[in-house]
Each structure stands twice: as C-alpha cells, then as structure tokens.
Amino acid sequence: MLDIKFIRENVEAIAEAAKNKNIKIDLVKLIEIDEERRKLQAKLDEIRTRKNELAKLGQVSRPTDEQIGEGKKLKAEVGKIEEDLNKINSEFDELMVQVPTITAKDVPVGKDDSENIEIEREGDPLKFDFEPKDHIQLAKDLDIIDFDRGVKVSGYRGYYMKNEGASLQMALMMYAMDKLTQKGFTLMIPPTLVKEFVLFGSGYFSGKNFNESKDEIYKIANGEIEVDGKTNKENKFLIGTAEPSLLAYHAGEILEKKNLPLKFCGFSPCYRSEIGSYGKDTKGLYRVHEFMKVEQVCLCEADIDQAEKLHKEMLEISKEMHREIGLPFRVLEICTGDMSAGKYRMFDLEAWMPSRNGYGETGSASNFLDWQSRRLNVKYKDENGNKKYVYMLNNTAIPSPRFIIAILENFQQADGSVIIPEVLRKWMPGNANLIKN
RNA sequence: GGAAAGGUCGCAUAGUUGGUCUAGUGCGCACGCUUGGAAAGCGUGUGUGUCGCAAGGCACCGCGAGUUCGAAUCUCGCCCUUUCCGCCA
Numbered sequence: 001m002l003d004i005k006f007i008r009e010n011v012e013a014i015a016e017a018a019k020n021k022n023i024k025i026d027l028v029k030l031i032e033i034d035e036e037r038r039k040l041q042a043k044l045d046e047i048r049t050r051k052n053e054l055a056k057l058g059q060v061s062r063p064t065d066e067q068i069g070e071g072k073k074l075k076a077e078v079g080k081i082e083e084d085l086n087k088i089n090s091e092f093d094e095l096m097v098q099v100p101t102i103t104a105k106d107v108p109v110g111k112d113d114s115e116n117i118e119i120e121r122e123g124d125p126l127k128f129d130f131e132p133k134d135h136i137q138l139a140k141d142l143d144i145i146d147f148d149r150g151v152k153v154s155g156y157r158g159y160y161m162k163n164e165g166a167s168l169q170m171a172l173m174m175y176a177m178d179k180l181t182q183k184g185f186t187l188m189i190p191p192t193l194v195k196e197f198v199l200f201g202s203g204y205f206s207g208k209n210f211n212e213s214k215d216e217i218y219k220i221a222n223g224e225i226e227v228d229g230k231t232n233k234e235n236k237f238l239i240g241t242a243e244p245s246l247l248a249y250h251a252g253e254i255l256e257k258k259n260l261p262l263k264f265c266g267f268s269p270c271y272r273s274e275i276g277s278y279g280k281d282t283k284g285l286y287r288v289h290e291f292m293k294v295e296q297v298c299l300c301e302a303d304i305d306q307a308e309k310l311h312k313e314m315l316e317i318s319k320e321m322h323r324e325i326g327l328p329f330r331v332l333e334i335c336t337g338d339m340s341a342g343k344y345r346m347f348d349l350e351a352w353m354p355s356r357n358g359y360g361e362t363g364s365a366s367n368f369l370d371w372q373s374r375r376l377n378v379k380y381k382d383e384n385g386n387k388k389y390v391y392m393l394n395n396t397a398i399p400s401p402r403f404i405i406a407i408l409e410n411f412q413q414a415d416g417s418v419i420i421p422e423v424l425r426k427w428m429p430g431n432a433n434l435i436k437n
Numbered sequence: 438g439g440a441a442a443g444g445u446c447g448c449a450u451a452g453u454u455g456g457u458c459u460a461g462u463g464c465g466c467a468c469g470c471u472u473g474g475a476a477a478g479c480g481u482g483u484g485u486g487u488c489g490c491a492a493g494g495c496a497c498c499g500c501g502a503g504u505u506c507g508a509a510u511c512u513c514g515c516c517c518u519u520u521c522c523g524c525c526a
Contacts, residue, residue: 038488045488045495052459052495055507059456063506071506254447385467387485 001374002099004034010102017102020109020336030095037088044081047074100341101371104308107345110335116348117335122319123328125352126410133416134355135408136284139165141416142435145285145404157274157282157289164428164435168407168420169292169400171427173267176294176321176398180265183317185296188266190245193236201251201376202244203342203368217273242266242295243394248376250299254387255380261300261310265397268293285401286360294397299390301380302370307391311345311367314395318349318363321398325421327406328352330359342371349396351406362402365395 007014011027018025051074054067063071108117139145144165150158161169181187199205204217217237239245246266255262270293281287296317298310315331322329334346346366350359370389373379379387411419417436425431 041495042488048495051507055456056459058507068506075506 001097001371002101003374004096007031007099008034013102014099017100017336020103021100021339021341022111022337023098023100023341025095025098025100027099030092030099033088033092033095037085037092040081040085040088044078044085047077047081050074051078097375098341101344101369103336103339103343104345107339108333108335109337111337113335113338115335116332116338118330119333119347120331121328122323122330123326123352125328126354128354128412130414132354132409132412134284135405136355138408138412138416138418139285142418142437144168144435147284154289157287159285159288164420164432165404167428167432168404168424168435171420171424172398172400172403173292173294174427175325175424177265177267179317179321180294180296180397183263185263185265188242188246188249188264190239190242190249190266190268192239192242192245192268192271194239194245194248196237197251197376198244198248199237199239202247202372203340203375204240204244238271239268240272241270241293241396242268243297246295246297247299247372247378247392247394250378251376253378255299255378255390257301257380257382260380260390261298261306264297266295266297268295270399285405288401291399291401293399296395296397298393299373299378300393301382302388302391304369304391307367307369307393308345311347311365311393311395314393315347315349315365318365318395318397322349322351322362324423325403325407327362327403327410329362342368344369344371351402352410353402353406354409355405360402360405362399362406363396365393367391367393 002014007027008031011031015027018027051071054063054071054074057063057067108115110116133141135145136147139147142164144161144163146160146162147158150160152158153160177187199217217240243266245268246264249264250262269290271290272288274287274289285291296314298314300306300310319329319331329349329351332348332350334348339346344367346364348361349363349365351362352358353360369391372392373389378390378392380390381387407421408418411421413419415436417434420428420433420435422433425433
C-alpha cells in the first residue's frame with residue numbers, strides 16, 4: 001500500500017513499475033475514483049456541518065417543526081451520499097491494495113525468473129569420484145527420513161524426520177538462532193496460527209482478504225461448528241513463514257526512533273498449501289507442506305540508505321551461514337517480473353544441490369520500504385515529532401528441509417555416510433560428526 | 438465445553454432517565470516559571486485519521502446496522518478481551 005498523495009504525484013513512475021512487475025492495474029481509474037471520492041466527502045462534510053448546527057440549536061430550546069423538517073431532509077441526503085461514498089470507497093480500497101512499490105532504479109527489468117541476474121558465486125560445485133545418491137535415497141538408506149509413512153499419515157508431501165535426520169533439523173535451527181542472537185537479533189517463537197490482518201499486512205493476500213488470494217496459505221475453518229442453529233466462524237490462518245507474525249508484532253503501534261532499527265529472528269513451523277505447484281518437485285524434501293525455519297526481520301526508520309544497508313547486512317548473515325556450513329552457493333538479484341507488488345529490491349540465495357545438478361533456493365531477502373508498514377500501521381516518531389511509517393525488511397535465515405537436502409547430497413561419502421558440518425556438531429547428540437548406517 | 442463481565446482520545450478511569458460530552462479527571466509526556474543544579478510545586482499544552490494553501494471542516498468513544506431533529510449514552514448483529522468452572526498438553 002502506498003500513500004495516495006504520493007500516487008497522485010507519481011502516476012507515471014508507478015505505471016512503469018507495475019508494467020515491469022507484470023501487474024495489471026488501472027491507475028487512471030484510481031485517480032478518477034480518488035477525485036470523485038474527495039468531492040463526495042467534501043459535500044458530505046458540508047451537509048453534516050449544517051446537521052451539527054441544527055442539533056446544537058435543539059439543545060437550547062425544543063426544536064421547531066421547521067428545524068425538525070430540515071433535519072429530516074438532511075438525514076435523507078446524508079444517507080444517499082453515504083451510500084455512494086461507501087461504494088466508491090470500496091472500489092478505491094480494492095485498487096489501492098494493488099498499487100506496487102516502485103523498485104530501486106538499478107533493479108534489472110525482466111519478464112520472469114529467467115531474467116534474474118547472478119551477482120555472486122562462492123564455492124565450487126563438488127565432483128564425486130563415485131556415483132552420488134540423491135537425498136531421498138540417502139535418507140532412506142540411513143533411515144533418517146521416512147517419506148512413505150509420512151504420506152500414509154499426513155498425505156501427499158508428508159514426511160517423518162527420524163534419528164539423525166531429526167537431530168540435524170534441530171541442530172540447523174539451533175545454529176541459526178544462535179548465530180542471529182549473536183548478531184544482535186531478538187529471538188522469538190511467534191504464533192503460527194494468526195488472524196487475517198497479519199497475512200494481509202505482509203502482503204500474502206493479493207487482494208484485501210483471503211478470498212481474493214491465490215495460493216500458499218492454509219485457512220483453518222475448524223470453527224464452522226453449528227451451535228443452536230448458528231454457525232460459529234473462526235477465521236484463523238496458518239503462516240507460511242514467521243515473517244508476517246514478526247512484522248505484526250508492533251502492528252498499530254508508534255515506536256520510538258531511538259529504538260530503531262529493530263531486528264527480530266523467529267523460529268517457526270511453516271505451512272504451505274502449494275496449490276498451483278502440482279507436479280513440481282513432487283518427490284523429496286524440496287517442496288513440502290510443513291517445515292521448520294528461522295527467519296530474520298528488520299524494522300528501520302524511513303531512510304532508503306539505511307534500509308539498503310540492513311538488506312545487505314541480512315544477506316551477508318545468510319551467506320555467512322552457507323559458508324560456515326560449507327555449501328557452495330550463489331546470489332541472484334531478482335528482476336522486476338519475478339518480484340511481488342510490495343518489493344523494492346530482492347535477492348535470492350541458492351545452494352548447490354547435486355541431485356538437481358544445479359542450485360536450489362535456500363533463502364530470499366526482500367526490502368519492502370513502507371508498503372507493509374502502511375498495511376500494518378507501524379509508525380515511529382522522528383525528532384520533530386512527526387509520525388512516519390517504518391521500513392520493513394525480511395530474509396530467510398535457515399529453512400530446514402532445503403539445507404538438509406544440500407547437506408546430505410554435498411557431504412555424502414563413497415560408503416554412503418554423510419559428514420555433519422563442524423558448526424552443527426555441538427548441537428548433535430554426542431557431538432556426532434557423521435551419519436552412517 | 439459451561440458461566441459471567443467488559444471494550445472510552447499513550448496508560449488508568451468518569452460518563453448508561455439521549456441534547457451543557459466537538460468527551461471530564463489522574464498518571465505520563467512536552468515546554469515554561471522557580472532553582473546553584475535537581476526534585477517538588479505552579480502555569481500552559483498534549484489523541485488518531487481525513488480534506489484544505491490556509492482559516493477551518495468532517496469522521497472516530499471495539500466493528501457494522503438501526504431508532505431519533507439530535508446517540509459514547511437506546512435497539513439488533515458481529516468481533517475481540519478478561520475472569521471463574523470443567524477437560525487437557
């Protein structure tokens with residue numbers, strides 16, 4: 001969401017951004033509706049002024065028949081205009097939520113993910129002098145992930161983490177939390193079951209609410225219970241990442257500038273419906289309905305330089321963790337066409353995954369400026385006492401399944417065992433350095 | 438699952454026979470006086486949003502409808518929170 005004044009003054013730049021992001025939005029109509037809306041509001045205010053005057057007269061002495069008559073007439077007029085205004089306001093809102101953030105000037109323009117640009121590469125993909133297995137086979141042979149029984153119990157894309165697999169997952173989470181805490185992030189375990197505004201605020205619905213959204217989010221409809229003939233509804237949703245819960249922590253609040261930037265890292269289970277990705281990555285851990293992840297989030301003052309600096313800082317932390325764990329990786333600068341509406345700049349991190357014979361996404365760092373904070377209404381007071389919306393950024397720390405894929409596949413040995421990265425060992429039972437049969 | 442209470446401009450509260458509430462008071466906060474400096478004390482100010490160059494207008498007392506010339510105050514629906522009991526991790 002952007003400021004309507006800013007939109008009025010920057011229609012062309014926003015139209016350009018929308019085009020580059022493959023977003024269809026009728027800005028001309030938005031401007032027209034905005035004008036009409038303000039005109040109606042002005043008219044309404046005028047009538048209400050008179051209405052208030054009349055009511056005040058009525059306090060002094062009993063209103064005359066004439067005054068009562070005028071009051072009734074005004075009431076009817078107000079009702080009529082309010083009806084029109086409500087209609088136009090909802091059209092206005094609908095368009096407003098679709099208005100994209102203008103990307104940074106140097107973001108590559110492109111139509112889709114094929115035009116993302118690799119800007120960095122570190123570590124060389126490994127060469128094996130034996131026939132390497134994929135993580136599915138490794139997991140099966142080592143008895144550390146059970147996909148068959150996962151499907152039996154949970155359904156498609158279900159899995160059990162088992163033995164060292166379970167330990168490795170928790171070790172990764174502990175490692176990420178430990179790292180982020182040392183970097184000055186405040187550790188949180190946020191709610192994963194949240195209200196609608198939380199997901200709207202982060203931009204997870206393409207429209208104003210769940211019904212207008214496309215995919216990914218699970219809605220928990222367990223509250224649809226009939227009691228005495230009445231349906232009891234409960235609108236709760238499962239998060240796909242800790243980002244929305246962390247961002248909504250300060251929703252509706254006015255923060256102190258001296259406390260900014262705020263840095264949070266959140267550990268959470270994540271739920272993804274994966275509707276729309278049928279047939280994609282159907283086997284293994286790459287695309288699953290639930291997993292654990294540590295996420296990083298920052299709120300800072302409305303200053304692009306500072307936000308860009310934080311963005312890089314968060315990306316560096318992710319790179320550092322890939323490096324320490326020993327995974328070859330690359331960084332992509334995401335092009336406009338592969339970016340969602342609210343983003344100003346975005347990087348993806350990809351680790352080398354031998355079974356894919358390529359890189360697989362293991363992280364994504366985005367800067368939204370104030371697009372999310374306007375939806376969540378998070379502001380701060382600057383030195384002059386003016387209230388401004390904070391800038392919000394987020395980045396993955398470690399998503400457990402994809403790191404497990406990379407670790408198993410990259411660190412497998414000819415005898416079928418897997419070496420556990422040194423930095424994770426202290427979190428493994430008995431400081432184990434190897435997973436073997 | 439059962440029962441009850443309640444949602445007022447940062448926090449706490451007043452306000453329920455509809456009109457003097459464009460919301461009072463206390464705390465907090467800001468500025469000033471006072472002081473060697475501070476505290477206390479005193480004085481002034483202090484909600485949010487929106488339209489407007491401005492003066493100023495309008496809206497908001499959880500949300501939404503309704504009654505009325507007029508609603509924080511009455512009616513209905515919804516949402517949320519809290520407490521107690523029961524069951525349970």
